[in-house]
Amino acid sequence: DAGVTQSPTHLIKTRGQHVTLRCSPISGHKSVSWYQQVLGQGPQFIFQYYEKEERGRGNFPDRFSARQFPNYSSELNVNALLLGDSALYLCASRLTGGGTEAFFGQGTRLTVV
Amino acid sequence: GESVGLHLPTLSVQEGDNSIINCAYSNSASDYFIWYKQESGKGPQFIIDIRSNMDKRQGQRVTILLNKTVKHLSLQIAATQPGDSAVYFCAENLNAGNMLTFGGGTRLMVKP
Structure with a gap:
């Protein structure tokens, strides 16, 4: 069985550019959450989508946006990249909206130069 | 692979010994708690969870303890193995x- 898959695995972007990260949840899971993990810290919540609707948003600027597609896959978009956006971006898949096991993908390592 | 955490608290144990990793959580209204293991270059891996109506739950070689009075969570790993080395x-x-x-993380190093 495929777990949570994220693409790409690594990405290098220049300040001011835009980036799109992709996530496919575990088959049957309807909830996708995005987290940012800066080196040396725990993951920080960015968004959650459940049944294609945004159900939660963390303390991130409007440059960060996301969406969930009918097949429950998701995209995270970041505009006007800053050096501080360099991090590991993690996608977590859950069967339902909350209170259940969250399974993480391998992450996308974004480096902004 | 890249290091997950360069300046995290570190627990160093001998292979075969038991490990105890502690965590203080922040919100007394939280009702579900999870421990994750993260190896270098990988995403967090689910280990074990517990709901707030319980104070102890056991898995294979792992036990999670919850003390709601002092908002403290711990993870006990029995017979720690080199493969347990992670954050x-x-x-x-x-x-x-x-x-x-998420809490700040603890690096576990297992000495052979």
């Missing part, structure tokens, strides 16, 4: 809500 994070979830709040 361990606790996470709390509020009222079946959508957000996991």
Whole structure:
């Protein structure tokens, strides 16, 4: 069985550019959450989508946006990249909206130069 | 692979010994708690969870203990193995809500 898959695995972007990260949840899971993990810290919540609707948003600027597609896959978009956006971006898949096991993908390592 | 945490608290144990990793959580209303293991270059891996109506739960070689009075969570690993070397994070979830709040992480190093 495929777990949570994220693409790409690594990405290098220049300040001011835009980036799109992709996530496919575990088959049957309807909830996708995005987290940012800066080196040396725990993951920080960015968004959650459940049944294609945004159900939660963390303390991130409007440059960060996301969406969930009918097949429950998701995209995270970041505009006007800053050096501080360099991090590991993690996608977590859950069967339902909350209170259940969250399974993480391998992450996308974004480096902004 | 890249290091997950360069300046995390570190617990160093001998192979075969038991390990105890501790975590203080922040929200007394949280009702679901999880421990994750993260190896270098990988995403967090689910280890074990517990709901707030319990104070102890056992898995294979792992036990999670919850003390709601002092908002403390611990992970016990029996007979620690070199493959257990990783960074361990606790996470709390509020009222079946959508957000996991992670602690700062502890690096476990197992000496052969």
